[in-house]
Amino acid sequence: MERLDILGALSEEAGRLTRPYGSESMRLANERVAEWMRAAGMTARQDNVGNLRGHLGGSRAGGPTLLLGSHLDSVRDAGKYDGPLGVIVAIAAIQRLRDSARRPPFALEVLAFADEEGLRFGSTYLGSAAVAGTFDSADLDRIDARGISMREAMRHFGGDPDRTGDDRWTEGRPLGYVEVHIEQGPVLEARGMPVGIVSAIAGQNRYSLTFTGEAGHAGTVPMDRRRDALVAASEFVIAVESEAQKTPGLVATVGQLAVRPGAANVVPGETTVSLDVRHPDDAKRKASARRLLDISVQTAQRRNIDLTTRQLSENATVPCSPNLVAQLSRAVRDLGHPVHELASGAGHDAVAMSTLTDVAMLFVRCKSGVSHNPAESVEIADVGVAIDVLGHFLELLAQA
Amino acid sequence: MERLDILGALSEEAGRLTRPYGSESMRLANERVAEWMRAAGMTARQDNVGNLRGHLGGSRAGGPTLLLGSHLDSVRDAGKYDGPLGVIVAIAAIQRLRDSARRPPFALEVLAFADEEGLRFGSTYLGSAAVAGTFDSADLDRIDARGISMREAMRHFGGDPDRTGDDRWTEGRPLGYVEVHIEQGPVLEARGMPVGIVSAIAGQNRYSLTFTGEAGHAGTVPMDRRRDALVAASEFVIAVESEAQKTPGLVATVGQLAVRPGAANVVPGETTVSLDVRHPDDAKRKASARRLLDISVQTAQRRNIDLTTRQLSENATVPCSPNLVAQLSRAVRDLGHPVHELASGAGHDAVAMSTLTDVAMLFVRCKSGVSHNPAESVEIADVGVAIDVLGHFLELLAQA
Numbered sequence: 001m002e003r004l005d006i007l008g009a010l011s012e013e014a015g016r017l018t019r020p021y022g023s024e025s026m027r028l029a030n031e032r033v034a035e036w037m038r039a040a041g042m043t044a045r046q047d048n049v050g051n052l053r054g055h056l057g058g059s060r061a062g063g064p065t066l067l068l069g070s071h072l073d074s075v076r077d078a079g080k081y082d083g084p085l086g087v088i089v090a091i092a093a094i095q096r097l098r099d100s101a102r103r104p105p106f107a108l109e110v111l112a113f114a115d116e117e118g119l120r121f122g123s124t125y126l127g128s129a130a131v132a133g134t135f136d137s138a139d140l141d142r143i144d145a146r147g148i149s150m151r152e153a154m155r156h157f158g159g160d161p162d163r164t165g166d167d168r169w170t171e172g173r174p175l176g177y178v179e180v181h182i183e184q185g186p187v188l189e190a191r192g193m194p195v196g197i198v199s200a201i202a203g204q205n206r207y208s209l210t211f212t213g214e215a216g217h218a219g220t221v222p223m224d225r226r227r228d229a230l231v232a233a234s235e236f237v238i239a240v241e242s243e244a245q246k247t248p249g250l251v252a253t254v255g256q257l258a259v260r261p262g263a264a265n266v267v268p269g270e271t272t273v274s275l276d277v278r279h280p281d282d283a284k285r286k287a288s289a290r291r292l293l294d295i296s297v298q299t300a301q302r303r304n305i306d307l308t309t310r311q312l313s314e315n316a317t318v319p320c321s322p323n324l325v326a327q328l329s330r331a332v333r334d335l336g337h338p339v340h341e342l343a344s345g346a347g348h349d350a351v352a353m354s355t356l357t358d359v360a361m362l363f364v365r366c367k368s369g370v371s372h373n374p375a376e377s378v379e380i381a382d383v384g385v386a387i388d389v390l391g392h393f394l395e396l397l398a399q400a
Numbered sequence: 401m402e403r404l405d406i407l408g409a410l411s412e413e414a415g416r417l418t419r420p421y422g423s424e425s426m427r428l429a430n431e432r433v434a435e436w437m438r439a440a441g442m443t444a445r446q447d448n449v450g451n452l453r454g455h456l457g458g459s460r461a462g463g464p465t466l467l468l469g470s471h472l473d474s475v476r477d478a479g480k481y482d483g484p485l486g487v488i489v490a491i492a493a494i495q496r497l498r499d500s501a502r503r504p505p506f507a508l509e510v511l512a513f514a515d516e517e518g519l520r521f522g523s524t525y526l527g528s529a530a531v532a533g534t535f536d537s538a539d540l541d542r543i544d545a546r547g548i549s550m551r552e553a554m555r556h557f558g559g560d561p562d563r564t565g566d567d568r569w570t571e572g573r574p575l576g577y578v579e580v581h582i583e584q585g586p587v588l589e590a591r592g593m594p595v596g597i598v599s600a601i602a603g604q605n606r607y608s609l610t611f612t613g614e615a616g617h618a619g620t621v622p623m624d625r626r627r628d629a630l631v632a633a634s635e636f637v638i639a640v641e642s643e644a645q646k647t648p649g650l651v652a653t654v655g656q657l658a659v660r661p662g663a664a665n666v667v668p669g670e671t672t673v674s675l676d677v678r679h680p681d682d683a684k685r686k687a688s689a690r691r692l693l694d695i696s697v698q699t700a701q702r703r704n705i706d707l708t709t710r711q712l713s714e715n716a717t718v719p720c721s722p723n724l725v726a727q728l729s730r731a732v733r734d735l736g737h738p739v740h741e742l743a744s745g746a747g748h749d750a751v752a753m754s755t756l757t758d759v760a761m762l763f764v765r766c767k768s769g770v771s772h773n774p775a776e777s778v779e780i781a782d783v784g785v786a787i788d789v790l791g792h793f794l795e796l797l798a799q800a
Binding site for chain 2: 183184185186187190202204206216217218219220221222223224225228230231233234235237238241244245250251252253254255256257259261262263264265266267268274276278312344345346347369370371372
């Protein structure tokens with residue numbers, strides 16, 4: 001927890017935590033974390049994109065490597081735990097392993113990713129994509145708010161932007177990638193559980209829907225002559241909630257709504273809403289998305305409103321490795337904690353890493369499910385449980 | 401209609417009609433309308449705020465005066481009829497009276513108001529308020545988009561801003577104020593009637609309501625743990641429509657809705673909506689407004705959402721004079737047209753004039769109820785009916 005407080009103070013902004021890719025505060029964070037890696041017996045180096053990598057050789061030369069990690073960058077006005085917790089817990093678990101003078105037959109690599117949030121360049125999974133070998137070098141031309149390109153930022157941070165291909169993992173067969181992360185949701189808190197095991201990272205569909213009726217004078221157009229686009233959109237908003245409530249595992253959200261012309265005395269002529277649909281089961285996500293779009297069409301037709309729908313994105317679910325999940329579950333059970341599997345509704349570095357190897361995640365309970373906010377909070381006892389679980393998981397994996 | 405086309409071409413903007421207070425196009429409009437007033441046997445003068453006033457003496461010296469009129473200014477990208485129609489119809493009716501060589505025992509004054517829409521200075525009823533004696537001289541300090549004060553604009557237009565008090569009607573007892581105007585709604589078109597008689601100008605309450613729930617990650621907060629401010633606001637939007645649909649004469653509108661934080665992947669934490677409630681019966685308007693606010697409270701409570709409500713304005717209904725309404729109705733009936741009374745949901749110069757004298761209004765059917773838009777359209781035959789009705793109304797009043 002002290003280490004998380006130290007990292008939490010490394011920021012580009014006074015009084016609040018904002019640690020973007022390639023920043024001075026990021027350099028200081030990498031320096032501190034490298035010290036802690038070395039103190040745990042690991043070698044530490046920074047790769048071209050700026051990931052910090054800690055390595056501990058296994059007892060068997062040429063054996064496989066288990067990858068652990070999370071990210072060290074943050075959003076603007078962030079909390080202290082989203083990202084750094086996973087890195088610090090991994091280092092602590094390895095420290096314990098070393099303290100117990102045992103060494104597993106596999107090597108261990110702690111990946112402290114340089115950029116997951118994409119605050120500076122709008123990129124996502126920059127660090128983990130480089131390790132997975134899916135980094136798109138076209139992203140090097142992205143420009144930050146001050147006109148600095150990612151290429152320049154990377155060079156300034158000590159990497160060679162023309163050699164990001166070298167960051168791809170090639171050092172032996174990976175056993176998998178395991179990431180510890182705060183839940184960013186309220187499920188574990190509600191169930192009174194310190195940790196939970198992620199079954200899958202939910203797939204996601206995003207849409208933009210525009211309802212077009214007829215604008216009119218709020219004083220002169222009688223109710224029975226209106227084609228109010230906002231009322232139609234409001235029916236849809238409620239239907240989205242209602243559908244999601246009756247479909248286990250589904251979360252569906254209208255987070256944006258814009259009304260035109262948007263004057264208090266004008267009946268809305270046009271209303272555009274966003275729709276975000278997530279479910280850990282791809283078939284159920286697709287079916288729910290179809291059902292919600294059907295409802296939007298029915299709502300529009302019933303109200304004589306025109307409807308235009310655009311699909312903005314579709315991402316498949318990333319399932320966690322059954323084998324790694326089983327070992328994590330056993331570690332939790334062995335330590336006397338209740339085992340609970342839950343899907344992650346948010347994306348994580350594990351999504352990018354899943355193209356390289358099997359992935360698994362351990363969620364740590366956080367207060368009120370709050371994240372991306374200074375109010376982000378975890379209990380010290382729960383962090384202890386996460387370290388215990390990860391440490392025991394390493395032992396179980398060593399015996400397997 | 402030719403005259404309305406001529407006025408429709410007098411604009412500050414090429415290709416569309418925008419005729420604000422005190423503008424060059426307004427000066428040209430006043431010049432043309434003054435010519436037509438004089439051609440109808442009237443004297444014409446411009447007062448300090450810029451209203452053009454046409455006067456025709458009555459057959460009895462010192463007798464009362466009937467006021468007729470509407471406004472000559474427009475909104476941006478306006479139609480040709482909202483305002484000018486009432487002035488042109490009044491002049492045409494007086495022209496006919498003169499052609500028939502009859503002169504009523506009362507004087508006639510056609511008021512072509514300089515500003516009703518408030519496009520330039522955000523003032524409303526500027527012209528008619530000056531005549532009614534309710535013009536607030538503090539408005540003289542209002543500044544337009546180019547930094548010109550109303551005081552300067554008024555002086556530039558030929559008036560003396562320090563003598564607006566002189567514009568107040570003092571020239572003998574007014575018989576009343578009668579305004580012809582396009583309906584700006586679809587009722588007459590739906591009923592197949594050329595004209596309608598306004599029973600009252602509906603009172604209006606305006607509110608701003610803010611629903612505050614809890615923002616959260618759209619992927620990680622399960623449906624049963626959400627306090628979604630937009631869903632609560634959407635329920636309210638639908639309840640507003642539903643209440644208004646079941647309350648005859650009520651129109652209630654949510655024309656604005658703003659979501660915060662307003663990101664596709666964030667559950668809405670706060671949603672602010674506008675509420676506009678109008679009914680020609682003050683008691684029913686007040687009761688409906690109370691009921692809608694009650695519903696907003698119930699909706700918020702049921703969803704564990706906080707609610708803040710601000711009343712922005714409340715205007716009482718302006719009833720039309722039963723005597724003038726009876727004479728207008730008789731004029732319509734005598735000419736073989738169906739008599740239909742309807743409330744005006746929009747405000748008009750008659751609202752300001754009602755503090756000075758009895759008021760009445762004749763609505764003319766307009767296409768699809770469209771106004772404040774170049775698509776604004778009236779039939780030449782309906783304008784003919786309006787001139788006939790107003791002319792016959794003057795005869796009836798002369799006999800009364």
